[in-house]
Amino acid sequence: MHQQLISYINSHNTLPLTSEEEELVKTAFQPKKIRRKQYFLQEGDVCKYSAFIVKGAMRQYSVDEKGVEHVVHIFVENYWASDRESMIMLTPSVFNIDAWEDTEMLIITRAEMLSLMSKIPALVEMIRLMDERNAIANQRRLNSTISSTAERRYEEFASNHPQFIQRFPQHLIASFLGITKETLSRIRKQSVK
Amino acid sequence: MHQQLISYINSHNTLPLTSEEEELVKTAFQPKKIRRKQYFLQEGDVCKYSAFIVKGAMRQYSVDEKGVEHVVHIFVENYWASDRESMIMLTPSVFNIDAWEDTEMLIITRAEMLSLMSKIPALVEMIRLMDERNAIANQRRLNSTISSTAERRYEEFASNHPQFIQRFPQHLIASFLGITKETLSRIRKQSVK
DNA sequence: CAAAACCGTTGACAATTATCAACGGTTTTT
DNA sequence: AAAAACCGTTGATAATTGTCAACGGTTTTG
Numbered sequence: 001m002h003q004q005l006i007s008y009i010n011s012h013n014t015l016p017l018t019s020e021e022e023e024l025v026k027t028a029f030q031p032k033k034i035r036r037k038q039y040f041l042q043e044g045d046v047c048k049y050s051a052f053i054v055k056g057a058m059r060q061y062s063v064d065e066k067g068v069e070h071v072v073h074i075f076v077e078n079y080w081a082s083d084r085e086s087m088i089m090l091t092p093s094v095f096n097i098d099a100w101e102d103t104e105m106l107i108i109t110r111a112e113m114l115s116l117m118s119k120i121p122a123l124v125e126m127i128r129l130m131d132e133r134n135a136i137a138n139q140r141r142l143n144s145t146i147s148s149t150a151e152r153r154y155e156e157f158a159s160n161h162p163q164f165i166q167r168f169p170q171h172l173i174a175s176f177l178g179i180t181k182e183t184l185s186r187i188r189k190q191s192v193k
Numbered sequence: 194m195h196q197q198l199i200s201y202i203n204s205h206n207t208l209p210l211t212s213e214e215e216e217l218v219k220t221a222f223q224p225k226k227i228r229r230k231q232y233f234l235q236e237g238d239v240c241k242y243s244a245f246i247v248k249g250a251m252r253q254y255s256v257d258e259k260g261v262e263h264v265v266h267i268f269v270e271n272y273w274a275s276d277r278e279s280m281i282m283l284t285p286s287v288f289n290i291d292a293w294e295d296t297e298m299l300i301i302t303r304a305e306m307l308s309l310m311s312k313i314p315a316l317v318e319m320i321r322l323m324d325e326r327n328a329i330a331n332q333r334r335l336n337s338t339i340s341s342t343a344e345r346r347y348e349e350f351a352s353n354h355p356q357f358i359q360r361f362p363q364h365l366i367a368s369f370l371g372i373t374k375e376t377l378s379r380i381r382k383q384s385v386k
Numbered sequence: 387c388a389a390a391a392c393c394g395t396t397g398a399c400a401a402t403t404a405t406c407a408a409c410g411g412t413t414t415t416t
Numbered sequence: 417a418a419a420a421a422c423c424g425t426t427g428a429t430a431a432t433t434g435t436c437a438a439c440g441g442t443t444t445t446g
Contacts, residue, residue, distance in 0.1 A: 062336055070340035072332070085329040094336075124317075131324035136278040138331040139265070143255055143287075145338050146371035147263035150403075169423065178339035183403055185425055343433075362393065376433055378395055 002026045004054050005106050008078055012126040021120045028116050029106035034099045040081065041097040047086035049107040053079050056103025057167065060095050061175070071175040074100075074164060080130070081105070100168065150179045151187050195219045197247050198299050201271055205319040214313045221309050222299035227292045233274065234290040240279035242300040246272050249296025250360065253288050254368070264368040267293075267357060273323070274298070293361065343372045344380050 006025060010016040017025065029052065034040060040058060041047050051058075058081050060073040072095065075081045086093035087110050108116070117123045144153050154177055158165050165173065170188075171181035179187075199218060203209045210218065222245065227233060233251060234240050244251075251274050253266040265288065268274045279286035280303050301309070310316045337346050347370055351358050358366065363381075364374035372380075 062340055064340055068340075070336070072336050072339065084325065085332060088325060088329070124321075128317075128321065128324070131321070131328065132277065132281060135324065135327060135331070136281070138328070138335065139278060142331065142335065142338070143263070143265050145335070146265065146369075147255055147257055147261075171423070180404060181424075182405085182426085186403095189425085364393070373434060374394075375396085375435085379433095382395085 001031055001054055001104065002029065002106065004078075005029060005052050008052070009122065009126055012129050013122045015122060017120070017122060021122070024116060024119055028112050029108050031104070032107050033102070033104050035102050036099050039096060039098045040103075040105075041083060041086075041093055041095065043094060043096050044092045045086075046090055047083040047093050048109055050080055050082040050087070050110070050113060051105040051107045053077055053081060054104045054106060056105070057100040058097055058103055059100050059172065060097045062095050069175060070178070071172060074168065074172070074176060076163075076167070100172070145178065150177065150183060151191065153177050154179075154184065154187055155191070194224055194247055194297065195222065195299065197271075198222060198245050201245070202315065202319055205322050206315045208315060210313070210315060214315070217309060217312055221305050222301050224297070225300050226295070226297050228295050229292050232289060232291045233296075233298075234276060234279075234286055234288065236287060236289050237285045238279075239283055240276040240286050241302055243273055243275040243280070243303070243306060244298040244300045246270055246274060247297045247299060249298070250293040251290055251296055252293050252365065253290045255288050262368060263371070264365060267361065267365070267369060269356075269360070293365070338371065343370065343376060344384065346370050347372075347377065347380055348384070 002025065006017060006022055009025070032051070040049075040051060041060075043063065053075055055077055058075045059071050060075070060081065060083070061069045061071045063069050073081075075097075081097055083093045083095050083097070085091065086095075117127070144156060148156070154173075157173070157177060170184055174181045174184035177184070195218065199210060199215055202218070225244070233242075233244060234253075236256065246268055248270055251268045252264050253268070253274065253276070254262045254264040256262050266274070274290055276286045276288050276290070278284065279288075306316075310320070337349060341349070347366075350366070350370060363377055367374045367377035370377070
């Protein structure tokens with residue numbers, strides 16, 4: 001199980017981890033399994049862990065005053081799930097993260113992660129790379145959100161993430177795109193023509 | 194002029210820069226001034242520089258097929274402007290960045306920045322902190338974009354960034370929020386009631 | 387200082403998207 | 417095996433937001 005994480009780390013670095021470093025990683029990350037629908041993080045709680053997903057799928061969402069869920073992230077294998085703001089600022093999260101499928105993950109606290117980073121330079125490098133990619137992805141998503149129609153956003157998403165279309169129900173994709181399930185259903189009907 | 198950058202760096206770190214490090218920073222960052230409306234980056238070009246803004250204001254925007262501008266970022270003093278995706282991937286940018294006010298900045302290429310970072314650990318730390326804050330801000334913006342009405346987004350923005358409301362015209366704020374200037378005008382009229 | 391550009395507002399109308407209720411066909415739970 | 421939950425779709429209608437054109441008041445430009 002830890003091997004997948006180690007491969008992930010190595011694939012984000014020029015130099016592979018030494019076996020001592022691998023050991024450090026293995027002891028710092030705790031395995032955790034949760035079943036479909038169980039919470040990894042609940043609104044109002046402070047987020048204590050980052051999770052590297054080994055197998056399964058989770059979603060992160062907020063719930064508005066009318067009780068409607070808004071999915072801000074979908075996570076699958078090799079994704080990292082957490083609410084960074086809550087974890088760093090130690091503030092109650094406005095998000096829920098729960099398992100969409102039964103999920104196996106490796107979790108670590110921020111303190112442990114910082115300690116690991118001070119011992120393993122490759123981790124710092126990996127985080128930097130991830131932040132970079134993250135910033136780029138966010139930029140793209142933001143731009144498409146403010147400048148494209150719902151239809152175009154769906155088309156882009158479907159062509160960039162065909163696996164997600166197959167793996168998750170439409171209503172979840174709709175929420176992720178910021179539209180209702182009915183609107184997405186009609187958009188798809190349209191574009192078949 | 195460089196002093197402002199050095200203060201900025203120091204304020205993002207536990208240890209202040211040594212005078213040798215300060216010197217390195219001063220030689221690596223080139224001063225540059227541009228006038229209102231001049232481009233710092235033009236769509237189709239590869240972004241070569243990161244800019245630390247010493248004085249003035251810039252905006253980053255894309256232009257859609259109808260010729261409508263969509264503002265994705267507004268930058269003022271002590272902000273960093275660049276198109277990270279273009280700069281890192283060496284791909285033509287889909288964005289324009291231009292000066293909204295006459296602007297003084299300090300610019301640096303990615304290669305020089307990487308070289309500086311290898312010599313000045315404090316810079317690496319600063320970048321990490323900035324990435325962290327950036328990720329948090331993006332998360333918030335994204336969530337509000339997919340889960341709030343235009344009216345609520347404007348209210349949040351106005352209460353979090355009152356300086357921006359005073360400094361930039363409404364049509365620019367509207368574009369930044371992903372709505373038209375007419376809609377924003379009507380929203381404001383409403384909320385005065 | 388005259389012309390042009392910019393800015394916010396308004397009205398009339400159109401397009402997009404949301405809301406609510408209902409349906410039939412799954413899949414999951416008990 | 418029956419009941420419940422889930423899922424996508426559709427229709428009718430409402431709410432939100434965009435589009436286009438026009439205006440008067442500013443500010444900037446030549």
